[in-house]
Amino acid sequence: MHYSPLGRSGLQVSRASLGAMNFGTSGHVASCDEPEARRIIDAFLAAGNNVIDTADRYTGGESEGIVGRAVRDRRDSVVIATKAFLPQGDGPNHRGLSRAHLTRALEASLRRLDTDYIDIYYCHQWDYSGTPIEETMATLDGFVRSGKVRYLGCSNFTAAQLVEAQWAAARAGGTPFVALQPQYSLISRVIEAEIVPTAQRHGLGLMTWSPLGSGVLTGRYKENVTPEPESRMGRLLASPAPQANRWARELLTERNLRIAEEAGKVAAELGTTTAAVALAWVRDRPGVSSVIVGPRTLEQLEQNLAGLDLDLPKELAARLDEVSQPENGPVNGLPASAA
Incomplete structure (x- = not known):
């Protein structure tokens, strides 16, 4: 099993992280009941992987509960990551990155996970409501000093927001972020221009989602x-919700389907699947510490793990680099091939 340090830290993480967004039967996206989730978690850990990623908002908190029960007897060998920001109530102080909300959210996550500490605690997104980043970083530093959190991360921050957060932590002599969760795949490479180089300069490892x-x-x-x-796309296109329909159309573009087709050709040459090729490509990109996969079934997990073990030759990676270049031209922050 291959492990990597998470950013500028001593925490070792497996190349695969298990995304738990689908675990539970509450909410629109839920599609994996607890018995199947437990089978997935058991197989994931048995394969030598160690990171499970969830959030307080996933399936109304049910995801955290399932993860906590599943790892209770092996807690010290599992890296649990969870997130806070999204609403946990109707009041104005039940959301965001304020000291009031983060403190309440952390205690609730600890209860649901049935644990004394969280390994990686993420800010799920930037708080545009006016909360000073200094307040957020001071609060998070207090969590680390208390022993309730061990490492800090953020999700979906821009390059400028990353810098602001790291500077705020440094000014206060506090704990910086060591992890960033961005969307990253062959069809979504926008982070390469500014976010990846910024994360690398400031010591954040990438834990990528939606590979x-x-x-x-x-x-x-x-x-x-x-x-x-x-x-999935069929259901979204048939949905009466305009947002869901629009999202599907934005994904099923000529460019994206052309990229998928080329990944399929590479897969045929290697005797593997299109998904395996796409996962291997993300795994090998600069700055990536771990790739988050979100299976709904044990079979999907097995396919995902096989993809993350695939040896993707340099020349084939270069072909994928070329076909997946953003429409506005080559990115500026990364080399053409990450191999």
Whole structure:
């Protein structure tokens, strides 16, 4: 099993992280009941992986509860990551990155996870409500000093926001972020221009999410072919919610499907799957410490782990680099090939 240090820290993380967003039966995105989630967690840890990623908002808190029960007897060998920001109530102080909300959210996550500490505690997104970043970073530093949190991270921050947060921590002599969770895949490379170089300069390891482009990079969808009604994109396109329909159309673009097609050709040459190729490509990018996969079934987990073990030759990685360049031209922050 291959482990990497998480950013500028001594925490060793496996190349695969288990995303627990689908664990539970509450909410619209839930699709994995507790018995199946337990099988997935058991198989993931048995394979030598050690990071499980959840959030207080996932399935109304049910995800955290499932993870906590599943790892109770092996807690010290598991790296648990969770997040706070999203609403946990109707009041104005039940959301965001204020000291009031973060303190309440941390205590609630500790209860649901049935643990004394959280290994990586993330700010789920930037707080635009006016909370000073100095207040957020001081509060998080207090969590670390209390022993309730061991490492800090952020999700979906811009490059400028990363710098502001790290500077705020440094000015106060506090604890900086060592992890960043960005969206990253062959069809979503926008972070390469500014966010990846900034994260590397400031000591943050990337724990990437949506490496399969919401399923587009599985090879299931083809240009000029209507998605099957039972598929994820089929359900979204049929949804009465305009936002869901629009999101699906934005994913199923000619460019994205062309990238998926090329990943499929590479997969055929290697005798593997399109998804495996897409996962291996993300795994090998600069600054990536771990790739978050979010299986709903044990079979999906096994396929994902096989992809993260795939040896992707340099020349094939270069082909994928070329076909997946952003539409506004090559990125400025990274070399053409990360191999």
